[in-house]
Amino acid sequence: MNTDNQLRHSHTNNYLLTERLLLRLMKKWAAGQDMEDVLIAAKSCNMKGQKAILNYLGEDHTEEERINRTMKEYSNLLERLHADQIDGCISVKPSQLGLSISYELCRKNLNAIINRAIEFGLFLWIDMESSKYTDDTLMLYLELFAHHRDIGVVLQSALRRSASDLLHLIEVGAKVRLVKGAYHENEQIAYVHHKEINANYIKLLEMLFSHNYENNNGFDNTLKFAIATHDSKLVEYAVKLSKTAKIAIKNFEFEFLKGIRDELKRNLVEEGLSVAEYIPYGEEWLAYSLRRLRERKRNLFLLARSLVQ
Numbered sequence: 001m002n003t004d005n006q007l008r009h010s011h012t013n014n015y016l017l018t019e020r021l022l023l024r025l026m027k028k029w030a031a032g033q034d035m036e037d038v039l040i041a042a043k044s045c046n047m048k049g050q051k052a053i054l055n056y057l058g059e060d061h062t063e064e065e066r067i068n069r070t071m072k073e074y075s076n077l078l079e080r081l082h083a084d085q086i087d088g089c090i091s092v093k094p095s096q097l098g099l100s101i102s103y104e105l106c107r108k109n110l111n112a113i114i115n116r117a118i119e120f121g122l123f124l125w126i127d128m129e130s131s132k133y134t135d136d137t138l139m140l141y142l143e144l145f146a147h148h149r150d151i152g153v154v155l156q157s158a159l160r161r162s163a164s165d166l167l168h169l170i171e172v173g174a175k176v177r178l179v180k181g182a183y184h185e186n187e188q189i190a191y192v193h194h195k196e197i198n199a200n201y202i203k204l205l206e207m208l209f210s211h212n213y214e215n216n217n218g219f220d221n222t223l224k225f226a227i228a229t230h231d232s233k234l235v236e237y238a239v240k241l242s243k244t245a246k247i248a249i250k251n252f253e254f255e256f257l258k259g260i261r262d263e264l265k266r267n268l269v270e271e272g273l274s275v276a277e278y279i280p281y282g283e284e285w286l287a288y289s290l291r292r293l294r295e296r297k298r299n300l301f302l303l304a305r306s307l308v309q
């Protein structure tokens, strides 16, 4: 091999190695591209005593073909979850099912996916997106919840309106996942400082735990709400609240994103609490992982260290 070829060869090898390392690190946060990847991740999650919440990545779809593909994917995914006896459910974004086009289209599509989930006895979460979709998402949820009980919706402690939304949702027996909120919102409608977002999270958490979930026959087996945060202080506070609240352990769960706070997940499982891991996958998995990577300086450090090694 001449020097030019040797150099080219060594560059190609370095590039392939870097790409492989990057891919391995990225797989920390998303299962990969295909359904088979996410099913493997879900099974490994179940082996650790955790449930799996599967999300096919994508949002703000405006092309019919993309929406139909997403519908088909979720439909097949539900069938596979059932066939493979995975302890899990799905979590969908309304804007990937047509909400960016029209409320009616999204309702029709969501209803079809929910019917498919019912066919297999599986739960479905509706993710909450930016504030431009909040009203429609809650309306969609309430409309569908009137007919299907095994569905849940997300509330964000960053939004000022969430306490009043939660009051109404608790009243109708809705199932709520509480998060801080992943979107940058205007100060008029949202808390923008960490301290305020956390204070509101505590207030909403107290509202969830102070409700009496007991009925005439004691507690039923169904999920009432989920605490979805990686914040140790909030998780600790939720555990403390659960000890005196009128709620059974099986009625609430802690939810985390894949690849984050794995030790905390393990500790909660050891304490006998319910834990679920949200696992995204799909063609857009690399972009999603890059977002997670940028979220924290420590993640960039981890990447740099593995590249040097």
Ligand SMILES: Cc1cc2nc3c(=O)[nH]c(=O)nc-3n(C[C@H](O)[C@H](O)[C@H](O)COP(=O)(O)OP(=O)(O)OC[C@H]3O[C@@H](n4cnc5c(N)ncnc54)[C@H](O)[C@@H]3O)c2cc1C
Residues within 6 Å of the ligand: 126, 127, 128, 129, 154, 156, 179, 180, 181, 182, 183, 228, 229, 230, 231, 232, 255, 256, 257, 260, 261, 277, 278, 292, 295, 296, 299
């Ligand atoms: C299961 C689940 C579902 C979600 N669904 C939605 C949704 O539908 N809509 C929505 O708007 N948002 C959703 N989110 C995202 C959420 O709103 C927050 O943006 C995200 O969880 C970060 O906030 P945090 O509560 O973890 O607190 P933060 O204040 O961001 O973090 C608290 C602590 O957690 C640890 N941590 C946080 N991120 C990382 C990381 N990448 N790597 C390592 N450690 C980390 C750190 O110790 C940090 O100090 C969801 C989150 C989860 C866990």
